[in-house]
Amino acid sequence: MRILIIGSILCWFCLAKDNVPIIVTPPVLRLNSTNTIFITPLHRVNGPADIKVKVHELLQNGNYQTEYRHAKGKISGHAHPVSFKVNNDAIEANLTVTVSGHVEQQIRLLVAPDLRTIYLKTDKGFYKAGETINLRSVPITINGEIYVGQIEYALVNPDGFELTKHVVSAPNTPLSLTFDLPEHLFYGEWQIKARPINSQNQPLLNFAVSFQVTDYALPPFVLDFQILDGDSMTETKLTANAHYFHGGLVSGSVTLNCFDPDSQTPHEKQLHQPLLVGEVGGFDI
Template sequence: MNLQLLPILCLTFASSAVASNSYIVVAPKTVRPGLTVRISATILHASSDVRVQTDVIAMANSTCNQATASETISPGASGFIELQMPNQLPREDGPYSLRVTGSGGLTFMDETTLIVDQKCVSVFIQTDKGMYKPGQTVLMRFIAYKPTLLPYTGTVEVSITDPNYNLMAKWKDVRLDSGVASRDLPLSIEPPLGMWAISVSGECLKGKQTFRVDKYVLPKFEVTVKPPSFLVSSDTSVEGTVTAEYTYGQPVKGTLELTFYLKARYYDYYYSNPPKTLRMSNIKINGTKAFMLDSSKI
């Protein structure tokens, strides 16, 4: 019976008839360096206990196992094999394959190709804002964690390039204390304008974030309306909030006009019955404003 490689970690199998001396092995198709791969093995029929061994083989050096683990499984039973991946699976040694062999009450050998995802740590890059003016200071923070959600405490290299791909700053061996590190970059009074890039790289991790450097422009703001998620026919009012903030996070002061209406149905237009609306005007707002409309008038 062939080895099955599936992109999920566990399945439920059901069979009404199986051949003698047969087995099922289920393993993930994609693996990551440094992580533990859980492989499921089921011995359907065998003369006695079977020792199931799993090996990760590098095609460039098939005589050297990159990882190995085994488990003894009784006939009619299932078991899991915990296969610990090495911290590094270099691309030049690949491609890699998973070899499964059985000995004892059932002898078999099967092999299939693995997909190696070199990313074993996720990194997030944050800046204190998205756009900077010449002469300001860019504040950066880097957060890295493993797929287990535990912090990554190794070292990384941080570099910053301008819109012309010139290297403007570089820090080597930046240590992530509890998975977090920070740096700052003072901009000159005449920096290249446009999109700058922050790159973070390390052992099996890589991340990139951009920010804009531009001269003063008129402030832009965003308006967000949060109405109720639903209404029922017995409701007599509609309550919600309106939030207006500049792109740099400060509240917008001014007046707003709020219009509420029910979406018209086809036959409303057909019989010239447009939807009724409720309107509130000249409402003072300073960042956030709560509203309440009398829906019984619609």
């Protein structure tokens, strides 16, 4: 008798397990975006199967929002898509999948912003204390479009401490931001981190760009000029060049100190117009 009861329980368990529909879901549901799950009824169910999906969302204010999706007369053994949108204020979603002739299934899924990546780029790779960092940011959605939503940007020192934060409502265009480095700081590898608001601290939705902060001096200027036969002895053309260690050109005005070979007394010559380094300018000497 005991063996018969145990055998009946095992058979019921196997039957229940075999009558579970195959359900494929994404790892997380995307906020304010169309999400799709795939439901496959089993072959052993006689006739077409009716599918009902209940989406029960927990919102940030503690309330719930419920919507339903129905699909009738679906062929067994085939995957059938069911699509729905998730409210932008949702924290999590609970799905109840009911397929005729199958065991009802409960699925709990986290939600996340519809964001694939955030491209981050600084204007330089090396900075010194007190300098301004110019950042370009392009957030991209799963479908390859520019993400529209709130993003938090943070300036992080080598110890992992977040010094400055900006919360920006990303427009439908690439974004430009600036961060000012402190005058007194620790040298080393710094970062700017970006993460969407309501990301639930998911590691896959945290993005960063790194750069070095160190003490460096301006590189030397190189002056290139020559006087050929027949050229004016009172004016010559020269090129001033200087490159930062990261490869960028130094820019600014140029002051030329001239020396009289007889008196060895220096006197300063200032350009009438500021000259960008790398350009050619004329000096009256």
